[in-house]
Amino acid sequence: MKKLLALLFAMALVAAACSSEEESAGTPDSTEAPADGEGDAMDDEEGDAMDDEEGEAMDDEEGEAMDDVIEIEMWIAFSDDARLNFTQDRAAEFNARQSGYNVVVTPFDSYNTVFEQTALAIEDGSPPEIIHFFEAATQDALDAIDSNGDPIFKSVTEAVAGRTEILGEPVVLGDVVSAASKYYTINDELFSMPWNTSSTTMFSNMDILSAAGITEPPTTWEGVEAACTAIAALADGPDNCITWPNHGWFFEQSLGQAGADLANNDNGRSARATEVILNSEAAIDYVQWWSDLEDSGAYVYTGTQRDWGGTAAAFNSQNVAMLVYSSSDTTVITDDATANGFDVRTSFMPYNQDRPYVGNLIGGATLWMTNGLSPEEEDGALAFMNFFSNPENAASWHKVTGYIPITNEATALLESEGWYDESPNSAVASEQLDAAADTPASTGALLGNFVAIRDVVTLAIEDILVNDVDVDVRMESAQKEAQGLLDDYNELFGG
């Protein structure tokens, strides 16, 4: 009898524990779900999403079941106010236009984080509908499959299926500017929807340059060296002459300028790349020039890899006279310079005068759509992506940031508005991309495990800058390491 009582008591305890758990999990939903009209679950979602993705995924399903609004989840790699607000505002507009849809934007702090988190979500089987992937992840995204062997992503061209309008939103996929469509076209179609696209441009503090007697920003390596010598001679000049982030992208840009491929098989464009080339003459020349510029004190290394913030801060505070950077921040850098009382001019990324200039490539990211969506979800995702880059939105995105206008119509709109006369710095990135020859080198590489290979390059360059190791030797060992990474990747996906 005692035994039985004890057992009953234990069971009661367990039951109590379980039910209290259920309650505590259930409460926030029941109070938050009937939120006010605009954007329904959106507001609470944003809060949850950052700390707890699984919880968020659960909420979605419940939300869907409760009302007939279809949720379209979108993960983006921007968490700064300007870009995140822009995206969320467009999502809110879209949700107002399309009563049956609710686009929910979840921000992450970097491309790498979205990449990691998506990989984890795929493992869980719950990836969002739209994912913001950067250019280096293109091959990985193409190859991604789930546990059934089905591809994770679906080609947007295939999904659009020749329609000119989806849910009343005009399709702009076919109007994407050539530099971006060249990069992202695989097997003759755009697999993902291009969004933020930039190139590397140089920002010059014209006040310091003209004090040193230079009227135009330098265009070549020699020009940069000469300008730096003149600036170093200034009595009250800046601490250093020039800087840029240690990011693999700049290395790739320099290869494009010199017409050197980063990978075999036409940079991975004619067939899957099986060899990575980090030790070509053009590559060694660039790293050597970079290292020499650092040794001479003209270039300053902030000591942090991929240091976009630190390098831009050095330029804004006039600690350097020139900054090679992404055109994505043209607007911000120009505005900051004006606020700090100096004149900034944008120009092409300086190239090696000893090699014929071939062309710079793009950087940035595209929007990928998950495979296996219902037709309604798919249409919603496609409609949003096309709405998001319609001429007005693409033009205002360009104005807010400095990313190039992604469609020809958006460019035309900006021209007709007289935007480029008003803000000549904003035109440079598009001009640089238009000036590029149509070669695999200046299109950019399609390469598996590219993110990790970039890391190898970045680390090798840091080693060279900080520890003054021999460029040839270090790039040779980086080459071996990167080749190993590519071989690993192809062993998994190349078969």
Place this chain on the structure above:
Amino acid sequence: MALIASFLVAIAIGAFSFGSRTMRGGAVGAALGVLGASLILGSLRFCMFGSEVESTQAVLGVVLAGAFAWMFGAGAKAVLGQKSADLGSGDIRTGSFKLGWYWPWILLSPTLVILVFFLYLPAYQTFTLSTKLTRLGTPIVRDRCLQNFSELLITSPALLVMLPLTSVAVIWGVGLWHRRSEPGSAAHGFTRVIRPFGILLFLFSLYFIFESENGGYQLIYLNTLIISSSIVILSMVIGLGLAYLTFGHVRGITVYRTLLIWPYAISPPVAGILFFMMFDATGGIFAAVADNWFGFNFPNYSTNATLARLAIILASVWKLIGYNLLFFLAGLQTVPREQIEAAAIDGANSLQRFRRIVMPALGPIAFFLLITNLTFSFFDVYGTIDFLTKGAPAGATSVSIYEIIRVGIETGQLGRGAAQSVVLFLAVIGLTAWQFRQSEGKISYGSA
């Protein structure tokens, strides 16, 4: 050949670790050793002994066979020893629940469930993953045998075997010499002094078995060694010093103590951010002070390996001191006051009192802190590094835990990351075992 060698090693180690002096015991031990070795090698399908597999993997196979033989032999010995102790001793060690044999299991089940699902299963998966080639977010998996491990090591199998074995032999030899020499003789004294340095010799020899090429594991090993040992030693020494200082009766002592303990409440990433704000060369407080008041350029720690390591060590030590202080203070309160007073009356100065009375009394606490600090310096330091240096410059502050996450998650190479975490796991197990051995008999926990 390596296969035969691994079974010979397994037989020898199995028999030896089983520790029986009879012929039958030896045979049982050898059998256990072979069982252990074949279990582990069989589960990997003897892949490391293939003709086209590099010889380092074969060496690792022999080591694995030996380790499992030892685990089985020594494990069986411990279990049997426990059984016979139960039978022999007068203490009550066994009993039965009145309510039925299953009751203890029901009561244990919550703990067991947590242990199995959150500890053993993930650990098992990590071990499995460490022999695979795969990427984060893909279901595709390829077998890698022991390549994820062998690529961390030098390519020469001979050196790989000789270096650790030589250092172990030297340590053993010195120990033997010490025991055989006459107490009081010069040799006895000499060996007593150098014996504690054995671990350093062993750690030093391990440095050379790791791949030194750029991107190799040698740098990570060195970083971990420097940063972790500095953190542990400095935080314990400073913690003890401060505890001793704030133990006496000083005006406002509670305020001092509270202030000193505060940093412990700060999480490692926040410690990283704080030190970044102080030491950053462009926007940091110290840089501004140095620049504006003294007119010199504050060095940039993120381009100087020594300074970067120092920054990590400082941030971590600063955070740990409060914790150590707390425990040392509690420990100091248990030191018998009469003993100290008696010693003082007998003419012992404060240093002597500290060394002869306070330190031994703090033994158990110090040992506890040593283990927890070591765990902190191996694992929790990640947050500080991620916010302070991100492993820069050129990997000089990338310790093993940081590298595991960088390789396994950030670049998605799950198999490599898993292999490195197995290495870290072994290192922590090894160090903890060594500390237990070292402290055996030296630390008194007070009871009779």
